Amino acid sequence: MRRRLLAAATAVGLTLAASPALAQPQSTFDAVRARGVVNCGVNTGLAGFAAPDSQGVWRGLDVDLCRAVAAAMFGDATKVRFVPLTAQQRFTALQSGEVDMLSRNTTWTLGRDTSLGLDFVGINFYDGQGFMVKRSLGVKSAKELDGATICVQPGTTTELNLTDWFRANNLRFTPVVIERLEEVNAAFFAGRCDALTTDVSGLASVRASQGARAEEYVILPEVISKEPLGPVVRHGDNRWADLVRWAHFAMIEAEELGLTSANIDQHLNSTNPTIQRFVGATGGFGQMLGVDNRWAYNIVKQVGNYGESFERNVKPLGIQRGINELWTKGGLMYSPPFR
Incomplete structure (x- = not known):
């Protein structure tokens, strides 16, 4: 087939590279990097998860995940544009490319995962x-x-x-x-x-x-x-999905390792092999994701670990960790190994 296409292209004086029908669409990862900012779909205003404060600064558990992705991609957690979306707007906004990801208390269901052209890449809050x-x-x-x-x-x-x-x-x-x-x-x-x-x-x-x-x-x-809530990206955009997924996992892993925004600098020269990989001293995981090897360090330093985000945003509502505790404390929060 490839030979026939080449022959046909040569016959009419064209090249395959110039054919718009065969051109590949730009990936979200590349588009975000070129734009210099993550367009993140959030709730129109839900305290503890996504809502602007009295100064107009967006705060919340879901907001922190958007910032974590920006910190991983750019080394700067402020490079996010928050797009408030209603429940009926959210999926269309992601499908159309208006936003790069949803971090908007959205329930992972079989129907949504298979019929909307979207992928759920993790669970950042277990609810009901x-x-x-x-x-x-x-x-x-x-x-x-x-x-x-x-x-x-x-x-x-x-x-x-x-x-x-x-x-x-x-x-x-x-x-x-x-x-x-x-x-x-x-x-x-x-x-x-x-x-x-x-x-x-x-x-x-x-x-x-x-x-x-x-x-x-x-x-x-x-x-x-059961309402497992988590971030959503477009289906088939695997490189971008990997970054969003592992930004989420990095916040959980950091809490398990005892790494916080306040103490992570003290662990940059740790002899613990797992921490060495996490902060980018070894392992080359940033290179695998297409970002700086200090991507996870940047998340924790600038945004904090999952526990810090929960304490800052959700606990003031009177909600206890419960099943959103780490697996080591009887909860469901669990990161695959950083290995």
Whole structure:
């Protein structure tokens, strides 16, 4: 086939290299490097995960992962452009190339992983769906919500799980479907619905946003789903996927090794072989990823390890580590070996 194509090209005075039909599209890795900034899709505003602070600076667990990728790629965690996306916008924005990655409390499911032209490359938060109600309702269990109106965002696993769970428990409900997170939350607090449903971490974030009024609301005990949340890239863009995946793993591995933003400089000359590989003294892992060999050092120095990010962003919401602890402490956070 190759010979026939060459012969045909020669016959018409062309070369294969000049044929636009055969040209390869630029990879995300190369596009990001040329642009000098990572375009990262994040939530429109979810405290603890992705939200601008009072100075307009984006903060959160998902935001830190975006910065970790920038630190790995450029040696500079500030080289990120944050693109706030609603649940319905997020996948289209990634598919179209508007963003290079999603780091936006997005649940990894079989359908999303196989039918959208996208790849999930890790899990940075294990969560589950729950319900929040006003304490004055006196509701103690989600099974008491028969006939309730429930606020929910469209285009989410939350919406699908809600329907499944109520049907499985022979309960009725009326959905109040609103696209933007801020608006669905406002509708709940305004009394337009009896309950709000989303990931438990999201409920904790929304409740904390009420300040002194937070105690007026209660998160019910039922967790009705598995919600493994993590970063997403376009399918088939393996070099870029590798970098995002291992930036995530580097934050977990650093915590396991006891490396923090405050002490990592003290370990640059460590005799521990694993730490030597991690900080780039040996191993050449940066070269394998197409970046500087100090890529993992740059992540920890500039962003911190996973535990630091969790303590800084998620714990203030009243959420404990739980299954998001390291595997060495009974949790599910686990990095493949840096070897």
